[in-house]
Amino acid sequence: MDAKFINPFLSAFIGVVPKVGFTNIVRGKIFTKEQVVDSLGISVQVGMSGQSHGNIIFNMTEQTANTISSVMLNRVGENAIDEMAESAICELVNMIVSHASTSLNQIGFTVKINPPSFLQGNGKVAVCNSTYIAVEMIVDNCPIEIAIGLNA
Numbered sequence: 734m735d736a737k738f739i740n741p742f743l744s745a746f747i748g749v750v751p752k753v754g755f756t757n758i759v760r761g762k763i764f765t766k767e768q769v770v771d772s773l774g775i776s777v778q779v780g781m782s783g784q785s786h787g788n789i790i791f792n793m794t795e796q797t798a799n800t801i802s803s804v805m806l807n808r809v810g811e812n813a814i815d816e817m818a819e820s821a822i823c824e825l826v827n828m829i830v831s832h833a834s835t836s837l838n839q840i841g842f843t844v845k846i847n848p849p850s851f852l853q854g855n856g857k858v859a860v861c862n863s864t865y866i867a868v869e870m871i872v873d874n875c876p877i878e879i880a881i882g883l884n885a
Contacts, residue, residue: 745832754804761869769857770880777826780847787861787883797875823849
């Protein structure tokens with residue numbers, strides 16, 4: 734997969750995440766995987782269509798999800814993934830993917846996105862029908878794996 738399809742997601746992540754209260758964002762490992770993500774506990778999936786179709790999946794542990802929702806909702810000491818926490822996490826993902834899709838559209842790659850789907854529990858989540866790129870982002874010491882898979 735061409736970097737021009739990956740970079741908009743990384744730029745969007747780095748641009749959006751500080752606006753919701755996080756200060757330390759570091760890119761970790763970049764790797765390739767085949768077709769499915771093994772959920773770390775919480776996965777948020779966004780389907781894409783247009784010139785290509787596939788999925789973007791934000792994969793994280795429940796601890797990371799708790800930290801994200803606590804910061805976004807200004808909750809101190811709460812560690813339950815309730816409806817408000819789900820909504821906050823999905824909104825963050827929606828903002829990131831929306832920014833990335835706007836960047837992709839500006840370079841001539843037409844993309845439409847679906848609303849995020851929140852998935853809780855262990856299991857496998859389909860990304861695409863071939864190899865995809867995964868990028869680890871670390872937000873205030875909380876790892877998030879972003880899987881970017883587009884089918885030709």
